[in-house]
Amino acid sequence: xxxxxxxxxxxxxxxxxxxxxxxxxxxxxxxxxxxxxxxxxxxxxxxxxxxxxxxxxxxxxxxxxxxxxxxxxxxxxxxxxxxxxxxxxxxxxxxxxxxxxxxxxxxxxxxxxxxxxxxxxxxxxxxxxxxxxxxxxxxxxxxxxx
Amino acid sequence: xxxxxxxxxxxxxxxxxxxxxxxxxxxxxxxxxxxxxxxxxxxxxxxxxxxxxxxxxxxxxxxxxxxxxxxxxxxxxxxxxxxxxxxxxxxxxxxxxxxxxxxxxxxxxxxxxxxxxxxxxxxxxxxxxxxxxxxxxxxxxxxxxxxxxxxxxxxxxxxxxxxxxxxxxxxxxxxxxxxxxxxxxxxxxxxxxxxxxxxxxxxxxxxxxxxxxxxxxxxxxxxxxxxxxxxxxxxxxxxxxxxx
Numbered sequence: 001x002x003x004x005x006x007x008x009x010x011x012x013x014x015x016x017x018x019x020x021x022x023x024x025x026x027x028x029x030x031x032x033x034x035x036x037x038x039x040x041x042x043x044x045x046x047x048x049x050x051x052x053x054x055x056x057x058x059x060x061x062x063x064x065x066x067x068x069x070x071x072x073x074x075x076x077x078x079x080x081x082x083x084x085x086x087x088x089x090x091x092x093x094x095x096x097x098x099x100x101x102x103x104x105x106x107x108x109x110x111x112x113x114x115x116x117x118x119x120x121x122x123x124x125x126x127x128x129x130x131x132x133x134x135x136x137x138x139x140x141x142x143x144x145x146x
Numbered sequence: 147x148x149x150x151x152x153x154x155x156x157x158x159x160x161x162x163x164x165x166x167x168x169x170x171x172x173x174x175x176x177x178x179x180x181x182x183x184x185x186x187x188x189x190x191x192x193x194x195x196x197x198x199x200x201x202x203x204x205x206x207x208x209x210x211x212x213x214x215x216x217x218x219x220x221x222x223x224x225x226x227x228x229x230x231x232x233x234x235x236x237x238x239x240x241x242x243x244x245x246x247x248x249x250x251x252x253x254x255x256x257x258x259x260x261x262x263x264x265x266x267x268x269x270x271x272x273x274x275x276x277x278x279x280x281x282x283x284x285x286x287x288x289x290x291x292x293x294x295x296x297x298x299x300x301x302x303x304x305x306x307x308x309x310x311x312x313x314x315x316x317x318x319x320x321x322x323x324x325x326x327x328x329x330x331x332x333x334x335x336x337x338x339x340x341x342x343x344x345x346x347x348x349x350x351x352x353x354x355x356x357x358x359x360x361x362x363x364x365x366x367x368x369x370x371x372x373x374x375x376x377x378x379x380x381x382x383x384x385x386x387x388x389x390x
Contacts, residue, residue, distance in 0.1 A: 008174075027240065028240065028244070028320070030235060031236065031240055031320050034233070034236075035233070035237050035313075035317045035319075035320040036317065037315045038230070038233050038313060038316065039313040039314070039317055042230055042309050042310065042312070042313040043310075043313070045226065045309065046305075046306045046310060047296050048297070048308050049301065049302060049305075049306045050302075050306060051331045052297060067289070067290070068149075068290075070289075070310070071153070071289060071290050071291055071292075072153065072156070072293070074157075074190055074191065074194045074226065075156040075157050075160055075191065075194070076154065077160070077187050077229070078159075078160030078161070078163045078164045078187055078191065079156075079160060079163065080164075081164065081167060081180075081183065081184070081187065082163040082164070082166075082167055085167060085177070085180055086163065086166065086167045086170070090174060090176075091166075091167070091170045092171070094166075094170040094173060094174070095166070098166070098169075126226075142218075
């Protein structure tokens with residue numbers, strides 16, 4: 001597997017584990033996109049104040065487009081936040097949990113069990129191993145196991 | 147659909163999306179800075195829509211001089227600034243944890259982020275109110291949907307400049323993430339001749355370099371994830387792959 005070594009070296013936790021490098025890289029991609037998108041939104045909000053001259057302010061003449069973009073800049077922020085940070089697989093899971101919790105429960109109890117029975121390899125993968133911390137999905141234990 | 151209806155729908159759908167994002171982060175105990183940003187953005191959306199809900203499309207004619215307009219103008223001076231500085235803090239946080247390899251965690255730093263992102267707007271808003279105390283209604287005037295402080299030199303110095311500084315602050319810190327050697331190993335033959343490696347030297351093409359970096363990082367992330375999945379990595383691992 002081709003994992004950049006420098007990325008792992010710069011991580012504060014579990015530096016020998018490449019899986020955290022991927023988490024960080026995914027987070028960084030989203031953060032870079034967000035910072036530029038947010039910069040554009042801020043520019044939309046303040047462009048009117050920067051561009052308009054003192055004479056225009058005194059006479060009350062306003063650019064309709066700049067005025068409108070400044071008004072709408074605040075309502076774009078939630079959408080950019082949701083598109084960038086709310087589209088992870090984790091948040092899709094939370095969404096499905098919210099929208100149809102009963103379906104989730106059914107999947108867990110019946111469909112998941114059927115799949116496990118059909119696929120012995122998958123069954124091995126899905127079976128949590130014994131954990132020293134008591135939490136069967138603990139990241140620490142998972143990483144200790146490699 | 148009229149512009150006013152579109153505006154109202156955008157504001158309230160935005161609130162729902164923010165509530166979901168906030169709930170998701172709280173439920174999974176992740177992204178504490180993002181949780182604060184969501185809450186501040188909800189307050190911002192409510193502030194920008196409450197006058198429009200009350201007065202309808204007559205905000206610009208009927209809200210002038212009312213207490214609601216004054217409060218809306220002050221909040222419009224305070225909240226977007228807090229939001230921008232908090233977004234900058236989010237960039238700083240990842241830079242501090244990954245590039246500086248700090249042993250502190252986000253939960254320990256969040257109180258300082260809150261202090262900065264609410265303290266600075268509080269000071270600038272107080273300065274603006276003191277400087278504009280002799281003006282009628284502190285120059286608060288109704289726009290199309292909400293009220294705002296007048297466009298004068300005081301608001302330029304206490305709002306606009308700080309908004310731009312906050313946005314640049316975030317971009318600077320996230321920019322450090324795609325410098326050579328931080329996220330991508332430059333000694334790799336595949337990335338040696340990319341614009342990513344050259345972005346330090348070619349300052350006019352930095353925007354292009356940053357777009358290229360995002361594309362490169364995304365491709366790298368997807369390729370590695372695919373190779374991990376096809377090599378029989380466990381289900382638990384694929385959960386860990388997702389953004390936390």
